[in-house]
Amino acid sequence: MTDTLASHADRQLYKGEPLIEMDDVGKSYGAIRALRGINLRVNAGEVTCVLGDNGAGKSTLIKIMSGLHPHNEGTLRVDGTPVTFSSPRESLAHGIATVYQDLAVVGLMEVWRNFFLGSELTAGNFPLAGLKVRRMREIADEELRKMGIVVKDINQPIGTLSGGQRQCVAIARAVYFGARVLILDEPTAALGVKQSGVVLKYVAAARAAGLGVVFITHNPHHAYMVGDHFVILKLGETALDKTRKEVSLDELTTQMAGGDELAELSHELGRK
Numbered sequence: 001m002t003d004t005l006a007s008h009a010d011r012q013l014y015k016g017e018p019l020i021e022m023d024d025v026g027k028s029y030g031a032i033r034a035l036r037g038i039n040l041r042v043n044a045g046e047v048t049c050v051l052g053d054n055g056a057g058k059s060t061l062i063k064i065m066s067g068l069h070p071h072n073e074g075t076l077r078v079d080g081t082p083v084t085f086s087s088p089r090e091s092l093a094h095g096i097a098t099v100y101q102d103l104a105v106v107g108l109m110e111v112w113r114n115f116f117l118g119s120e121l122t123a124g125n126f127p128l129a130g131l132k133v134r135r136m137r138e139i140a141d142e143e144l145r146k147m148g149i150v151v152k153d154i155n156q157p158i159g160t161l162s163g164g165q166r167q168c169v170a171i172a173r174a175v176y177f178g179a180r181v182l183i184l185d186e187p188t189a190a191l192g193v194k195q196s197g198v199v200l201k202y203v204a205a206a207r208a209a210g211l212g213v214v215f216i217t218h219n220p221h222h223a224y225m226v227g228d229h230f231v232i233l234k235l236g237e238t239a240l241d242k243t244r245k246e247v248s249l250d251e252l253t254t255q256m257a258g259g260d261e262l263a264e265l266s267h268e269l270g271r272k
């Protein structure tokens with residue numbers, strides 16, 4: 001896993017270069033059509049926000065990109081080449097890393113160990129093993145600092161960090177292991193205002209590092225703070241697809257809240 005990802009780390013990314021392109025992508029689960037007609041672009045050095053209510057199809061979209069469930073309509077291209085991923089490993093090998101809301105971290109393990117979890121520097125015997133451990137600690141510390149993440153002690157259990165800090169460690173980890181596309185599954189959903197701000201800063205840092213970021217969220221305010229491109233999904237279809245220049249926060253919020261449906265509801269409730 002490390003090698004395949006790391007092999008992408010050296011590749012120079014050019015801002016605006018398309019990393020993922022979807023043309024008319026759709027996905028059905030038996031008779032249920034979860035997504036249809038999706039045209040999504042993920043470009044290097046940009047944040048693509050995908051917004052939508054429950055059941056809109058956000059998770060299905062993530063699953064297609066991260067290799068959990070292959071699409072069964074349309075074309076998915078990575079670096080211009082059509083692909084159908086049949087496992088998360090394949091997606092990862094293309095430099096696509098997904099950070100889930102319920103992070104797969106081991107709470108009692110030290111921060112540095114979680115940083116390297118599954119991708120440890122190969123140890124060898126004493127005294128080599130000890131050297132590798134020291135090196136891993138140094139790297140984790142260095143990489144977190146590089147992204148401006150302040151952890152008191154790299155040896156503290158990751159469970160002692162806040163939810164926001166844990167998201168940040170996961171982002172730094174993906175960047176270090178050579179991710180070119182970072183998919184963030186509602187990274188601010190369970191967080192308060194301050195912690196959300198911390199995470200949004202690292203979303204911006206990942207973009208500045210040249211990655212293509214897919215930011216999945218319910219929250220138009222969070223999306224607008226970091227987004228370059230906005231897609232709203234509704235019942236599996238694209239309800240809005242605009243660049244930052246083309247859409248205001250107000251319009252995004254109204255569209256996300258249901259626009260006409262909301263006006264209709266407040267009419268029904270007798271409120272203006």
Ligand SMILES: Nc1ncnc2c1ncn2[C@@H]1O[C@H](COP(=O)(O)OP(=O)(O)OP(=O)(O)O)[C@@H](O)[C@H]1O
Binds near residue numbers: 057060
């Ligand atoms: N494995 C599955 N089998 C059958 N139907 C599914 C499956 N996964 C999702 N669906 C259906 O596809 C549609 C889109 O679901 P999806 O989970 O992608 O939405 P979502 O936007 O992520 O919602 P939420 O925010 O609630 O997670 C829903 O109607 C859902 O019931």
